[in-house]
Amino acid sequence: MTGLGDRLAAVVGAEHVLADEDVRAAYEHDWKGTRGGAALLAVRPGSTGEVAGVLRCCSEAGVAVVPRGGNTGLAGGALPRGGEVVLSLERLRAVGPVEVADALVEAEAGVTLARLQEHVRPEGLDFGVDLGARDAATVGGMIATNAGGIHAFRHGTMRAQVRGIEAVLADGTVVRRLTGVLKDNAGYDLPGLLAGSEGTLAVVTRARLRLVPFHRARATVLVALASVDAGVRLLGVLLARVPALDAVEIFGTRALELVCASACLPRPFPRPYPAYVLVEAAAHDDPLDQLVAALDHTDAVDSVVAADAAGRERLWAYRELMPEAMGRQAPSVHFDICLPRSGIAVFEKAIQQVLRSEAAGAGAAWLGHLGDGNLHVGIWGLAGDRAALERRLLQLTVSLGGSVSAEHGVGTRKVHMLPWAREPADLAVMQALKRALDPQGILNPGVLFPAAPSS
């Protein structure tokens, strides 16, 4: 180990090789405090060249590497399992000038989403993906996990934002293609393959990102509905009639109750409803009339229209504080699934059924990005077999045409789910691609694929 430590110090400088147990500790926990295994050491290169040097050293030493972005992952993909080098991209923080005419910007892997937003918005442009962890989540981590968030139905997930990429292969080779154009059929699409590969194929160091218009004129409405189905129908109407549609978030009675209680928010309606949808439209000109006119064609039972920025913030508070309020219930099962529209109400009914068969202390709350069918569900107080329940509900998800992992990725925690989601021939293709780019298997072992038995 000291041999490798010395070689890494020669690449990045001794102060960026963290070997002491207490200093390393920060790199062995995720943001929720979950502890991974003990890393061999953590290393913080300051440039693409240094990342290449680190990977060359590790590859020569046959030591596994765990790439790490903003540490906001929820699937354990950036936690060491034991004995790896944690490669933190936190020092790669350069961001290029906003290319206004082309609506592009180049950013290094360690740039946070919030910094990217601050950088581009003064130019009238915005980044197409937004999510709650914006202050910590980084460009590199968001690409590696193909982050989704609230605007995916409008602008696509992270994969759709990456127009060019620079990454380092396991053996230290730098692969670079930073062309920024939309139509680019000159061979295989490397950015698309690396997006969502969770650090198992290469370490992303830089990306050329497309930008979208930043719309200051916003209209926000919270709609109450008599059923989840009515929410799904409402989505169809909005997608057809409101080109400026920017967010369509759904949540259930229990999630609203929890956030009102835990964050001391006033109830938005005099009585509870089975489902609520928070709708936002954003355009150059005020989209409120367009939005309200479209809502006339839906089964909205009641609604609150935000009159100004403060009102919009009040409506968004219900949604933004909800994950924390749900987290306080310490759910023993959590789902991050994506369902076809036809499957959303089916899945919600299945959860109700679970609760009816459980003891009185059991509860569940859910919210979701309705625009793309991504539901987050927490279930707590379960007496029954948690693993069996997870398996049953995820197999239901697959049978409905959905995905067992929507935006949180697979990491180490969901590796056992992949065979429910993908056929053996499909998994074999994944393994062939992995072997092609990382024949030694040193990049993030245990992520996406089962860990090899320890020697």
Place this chain on the structure above:
Amino acid sequence: MTGLGDRLAAVVGAEHVLADEDVRAAYEHDWKGTRGGAALLAVRPGSTGEVAGVLRCCSEAGVAVVPRGGNTGLAGGALPRGGEVVLSLERLRAVGPVEVADALVEAEAGVTLARLQEHVRPEGLDFGVDLGARDAATVGGMIATNAGGIHAFRHGTMRAQVRGIEAVLADGTVVRRLTGVLKDNAGYDLPGLLAGSEGTLAVVTRARLRLVPFHRARATVLVALASVDAGVRLLGVLLARVPALDAVEIFGTRALELVCASACLPRPFPRPYPAYVLVEAAAHDDPLDQLVAALDHTDAVDSVVAADAAGRERLWAYRELMPEAMGRQAPSVHFDICLPRSGIAVFEKAIQQVLRSEAAGAGAAWLGHLGDGNLHVGIWGLAGDRAALERRLLQLTVSLGGSVSAEHGVGTRKVHMLPWAREPADLAVMQALKRALDPQGILNPGVLFPAAPSS
């Protein structure tokens, strides 16, 4: 050979193995009449299982396979080079029910774009990619070439439409993942990798495709501009102010002259202008006011607004008949490039400069999908070194941050351009991926990668 022919006949039926020279001939020419090499035979499987059987036979015999869709390619990617089996997907024509709530449809590889449009439009949905060759181009070929067309800036290229895929590997293994959801982070993205792989990694047999709203309310305006730069600025204004923006096509003086002459169309304006932009917006409610209001913020010098469907058709005729009018000049060099917005006027000036240095008979015409920077340029009557000119203008394209192949792909005709566009390490990654999925190298040899020297 007869051994293989018999084995293939056992898989697909003797009537679908075409070995006679005159019957095979149709599979040895592209739609422009260009002849490829002599195929060993052509085979027309009728199902995914039969495609798998064909590939198993060819793989065992070590015979190369050229997959073929609607034969509308422009880069020679579906033409035999000599001695291959041409695998036509024309009999895979099943299309599933339109899943209206989920805005999805499943289609086999041989379904034409026009058929897909006819199938989904009565349900109020549309396919996100549209292009002139719609009557012949097929789903499989459009995926293999990552087709672009006129709506790419709004809905993305073909890659963005493919939510699930079924394909057959070189050895006959069927790989299937037909999940239809937008957020699906359960491992590597197979549809994205196969899109644009031009039949070199697998043969696409079926896809699950996302649909977009079909908007009947359309507004179309032809705008005259004092410069190409003014056209690029106009695009920026439209993207910011017209969420319903559906098409933004640009063309130059000469292209308009050619189409007016060859198709006997009246000139749209009393005098010529350096650039014209055809703009269309499509929404649920009439978007004309929105569009006209946005045009007030541009440098439009003159404009023609279509008053009704017939007027829209008249305006589109200029654009749709233009490729044929340009083709009649028999250009000796043709570019299909994609440029950042900042590069469009630069490239156009470079063409003018070429013409100034050429003899009097030289001419050039260009049109483009301005929304995504995709230009099609034909140059004719050249006295100078055609290959040198091509190389110079494509290296300019790369230096401007553009792509040497926008929507036509690489095929066999542009293989020599790839080293201008991609670095050696990047090309090595492509080759590693190719070897991983097609270790024998039997899928479309000579496409994307230089053909191995004949033995």
